[in-house]
Amino acid sequence: MSTLVSPPLPPLSAALATPALVPVAVQTPTHSGLGELLSYACERPLAPGTLVRVPLGARDVLGVVWEGVAELPPGRSARPVSGVLDGIAPLDAHWRRLVAFAARYYQRSLGEIALAALPPQLRDLGPEQLARRLRRPAAKAGAGAAENTTPLIALSTEQQSAIAQINVHPGPFLLFGSTGSGKTEVYLRCVQEALDANADAQALVMVPEINLTPQLQERFTARFGADSVVSLHSGMTNPQRLKSWLAAHSGAARIVLGTRLAVFASLPGLKLIVVDEEHDASYKQQEGARYSARDLAIWRGREQHAKVILGSATPSLESWYASRPATEDDPGGRYLRLEMPSRIASGDNAGSLPVLRVVNMNHQPRRTVFSAPLLAALQQRVERGEQCMILLNRRGYAPVLHCADCDWKSDCPHCSAHQVFHRIDRTLRCHHCGYSVRVPRACPGCGSPDITAIGQGTEQLEEQLSLLLAGVLRPDGQPAKVARIDTDTTRLKGTLETQLAQVHSGEIDVLIGTQMVAKGHDFRRITLVAAVQPDGALFSSDFRAPERLFALLLQASGRAGRDAQYVAAQGSRSEMWLQTFHPEHAIVAALRQHDYPAFAAQQLQERRDAAMPPFAFQALVRADARTQEVAQGFLQAASDAARAHALAGLEHITLYPPVPLTIQRVANVERAQMLLESPSRTALQRFLAAWQPLLHATRSQPEHKSLVRWLVDVDPLAI
Ligand code: ADP
Ligand code: ZN
Numbered sequence: 240m241s242t243l244v245s246p247p248l249p250p251l252s253a254a255l256a257t258p259a260l261v262p263v264a265v266q267t268p269t270h271s272g273l274g275e276l277l278s279y280a281c282e283r284p285l286a287p288g289t290l291v292r293v294p295l296g297a298r299d300v301l302g303v304v305w306e307g308v309a310e311l312p313p314g315r316s317a318r319p320v321s322g323v324l325d326g327i328a329p330l331d332a333h334w335r336r337l338v339a340f341a342a343r344y345y346q347r348s349l350g351e352i353a354l355a356a357l358p359p360q361l362r363d364l365g366p367e368q369l370a371r372r373l374r375r376p377a378a379k380a381g382a383g384a385a386e387n388t389t390p391l392i393a394l395s396t397e398q399q400s401a402i403a404q405i406n407v408h409p410g411p412f413l414l415f416g417s418t419g420s421g422k423t424e425v426y427l428r429c430v431q432e433a434l435d436a437n438a439d440a441q442a443l444v445m446v447p448e449i450n451l452t453p454q455l456q457e458r459f460t461a462r463f464g465a466d467s468v469v470s471l472h473s474g475m476t477n478p479q480r481l482k483s484w485l486a487a488h489s490g491a492a493r494i495v496l497g498t499r500l501a502v503f504a505s506l507p508g509l510k511l512i513v514v515d516e517e518h519d520a521s522y523k524q525q526e527g528a529r530y531s532a533r534d535l536a537i538w539r540g541r542e543q544h545a546k547v548i549l550g551s552a553t554p555s556l557e558s559w560y561a562s563r564p565a566t567e568d569d570p571g572g573r574y575l576r577l578e579m580p581s582r583i584a585s586g587d588n589a590g591s592l593p594v595l596r597v598v599n600m601n602h603q604p605r606r607t608v609f610s611a612p613l614l615a616a617l618q619q620r621v622e623r624g625e626q627c628m629i630l631l632n633r634r635g636y637a638p639v640l641h642c643a644d645c646d647w648k649s650d651c652p653h654c655s656a657h658q659v660f661h662r663i664d665r666t667l668r669c670h671h672c673g674y675s676v677r678v679p680r681a682c683p684g685c686g687s688p689d690i691t692a693i694g695q696g697t698e699q700l701e702e703q704l705s706l707l708l709a710g711v712l713r714p715d716g717q718p719a720k721v722a723r724i725d726t727d728t729t730r731l732k733g734t735l736e737t738q739l740a741q742v743h744s745g746e747i748d749v750l751i752g753t754q755m756v757a758k759g760h761d762f763r764r765i766t767l768v769a770a771v772q773p774d775g776a777l778f779s780s781d782f783r784a785p786e787r788l789f790a791l792l793l794q795a796s797g798r799a800g801r802d803a804q805y806v807a808a809q810g811s812r813s814e815m816w817l818q819t820f821h822p823e824h825a826i827v828a829a830l831r832q833h834d835y836p837a838f839a840a841q842q843l844q845e846r847r848d849a850a851m852p853p854f855a856f857q858a859l860v861r862a863d864a865r866t867q868e869v870a871q872g873f874l875q876a877a878s879d880a881a882r883a884h885a886l887a888g889l890e891h892i893t894l895y896p897p898v899p900l901t902i903q904r905v906a907n908v909e910r911a912q913m914l915l916e917s918p919s920r921t922a923l924q925r926f927l928a929a930w931q932p933l934l935h936a937t938r939s940q941p942e943h944k945s946l947v948r949w950l951v952d953v954d955p956l957a958i
């Protein structure tokens with residue numbers, strides 16, 4: 240085996256000794272003003288995609304040889320490439336095009352995206368360490384694909400018809416299937432067919448959350464054998480990530496399961512991409528390069544001739560609109576919509592969806608947290624040995640402490656937000672900057688001992704419900720057990736797995752959690768799900784809030800009654816409970832009917848009337864500074880510069896004035912943003928490309944020196 244990092248070969252004869260210049264993508268500091276690609280000298284030709292080590296300043300860094308011509312700073316001669324990673328095949332043209340597209344589209348540098356897409360150890364390990372790592376035997380190639388270790392279940396007619404369509408159409412597909420309709424089984428079959436059709440074929444399956452990958456991985460390894468499947472997500476150790484990445488890159492792994500970062504995996508044989516729960520916000524990276532893995536998956540599929548399946552019970556309005564059927568005066572969307580409305584049938588109570596129970600909180604005593612009918616339902620379920628889930632998207636004990644005498648509130652000194660009361664360790668903690676103090680004994684404002692917690696978080700629900708259910712016994716005579724799962728209880732590695740296992744094993748009767756528990760989990764014995772305070776999201780200023788709330792509630796209700804046989808055997812009926820002050824709200828009616836299409840139609844009409852996505856395209860420019868004045872000043876100057884230069888595409892763009900963010904100060908940094916909108920994606924892209932140099936130039940003007948940072952967010956999720 241060749242050593243991993245070889246010095247560039249000496250020339251065959253002195254006559255050929257003129258070293259060639261190779262363009263290399265390296266991770267240059269953002270906004271460093273360095274070009275996209277740097278030039279290095281090498282005495283042998285290097286194919287694009289080759290991984291190299293090159294000197295940058297005083298360091299030696301990882302780089303990727305690129306195509307094209309590199310520029311040399313005037314008067315400088317190129318430094319030589321210091322090593323070539325011969326042990327790793329060059330990254331192919333598909334991968335390089337994906338990276339180049341993402342860099343262009345999301346307004347980042349090529350080197351930043353390229354290097355961030357590689358496993359950290361490739362950058363960090365020294366050449367010898369890396370060589371040693373590579374010498375370890377890789378997973379057996381290929382063999383795993385047909386290794387079906389579980390008997391196949393008979394497909395439902397809806398599943399069969401979806402798969403038949405996927406086989407004959409090029410896609411992309413939107414698989415619109417109710418929770419529990421068997422979407423995962425469809426993915427498994429499509430992966431199977433893709434791998435069987437071609438010995439080099441690979442599939443990429445993406446899920447929104449790290450904590451959902453173990454479950455899915457189990458199903459995939461049971462079907463395809465452990466050798467064929469690797470995971471890629473940020474919760475893995477760096478050595479694991481390198482190993483998975485190499486297995487995918489070499490083709491040894493036929494299936495990659497991962498979170499959003501997996502969209503950049505090198506997959507030379509890629510034939511199928513699945514994006515499960517495609518509506519989920521976590522597909523959008525929220526720092527650095529703010530890419531959407533779902534949107535990149537669509538682009539990648541088209542470029543690499545891989546089929547793409549987006550799946551959801553509550554699609555994003557973008558994907559829903561993109562999959563609209565053709566009508567007389569509309570050619571229809573770019574995606575093909577496939578529908579699986581029914582839950583997997585079994586017996587009389589054939590996989591019915593949960594019944595919605597609405598508690599009108601206007602008729603409940605003031606400050607009711609658990610209404611009497613909900614409490615009675617919970618008690619009844621526990622006594623029958625069934626499980627319940629309570630959803631509240633607010634962790635901690637109470638969102639704020641308040642002094643009735645002087646109106647003091649537990650505000651974070653560094654943010655425009657309250658510090659949340661956590662009773663368990665008696666702290667006030669800011670969920671934005673992390674600043675934490677001990678709970679004061681008396682009001683810091685006036686010394687009054689009369690400070691009270693206002694509102695509820697999951698910690699308080701757990702405490703209250705444990706009291707309310709004290710004395711309630713399960714069929715085995717044990718007292719009811721209430722537990723909570725949120726990011727506070729799962730901070731330690733492995734605790735989430737343990738807690739989830741306790742739910743699955745039936746140890747826990749009532750599970751209280753944030754949205755973290757609402758998604759994807761296949762809890763078999765949960766028959767009741769309740770959202771106790773969903774109202775906040777009904778009147779949010781974010782135009783996507785209703786869409787997110789509907790998805791969350793429908794997903795949550797999808798946790799109930801997943802095992803139709805169990806529900807039927809119990810003589811039970813699965814239920815979704817909502818406690819709301821607005822029972823007449825359109826979302827409630829749509830939830831009652833499990834009618835996503837009606838909800839989507841109503842939302843799309845509003846969006847169309849207001850010319851909002853998907854009928855318009857948006858980008859945000861964010862600026863952070865010590866004062867709002869500086870932050871907004873930069874944005875205004877950049878906006879003025881665009882007008883002064885009459886930039887290409889400006890006539891198709893609406894540039895809104897700079898405004899503070901909803902939470903305008905975090906960790907003593909003032910945040911402002913400016914919205915750009917256009918009916919044309921192309922016009923917006925053209926404008927952003929032309930504008931970028933002006934943004935850099937504005938930033939380097941002396942009056943904007945004190946700006947902390949700025950960034951562009953293309954297709955932002957939250958405004
Ligand atoms: P979804 O991903 O749409 O929520 P799943 O694929 O997880 O649904 O399917 C829900 C449950 O139904 C799973 O336990 C799965 O094993 C089972 N299932 C899926 N398809 C079938 C089928 N054709 N026959 C019987 N059970 C099925
Ligand atoms: Zn006070």
Ligand code: ZN
Nearest residue numbers: 651654669672
């Ligand atoms: Zn804070």
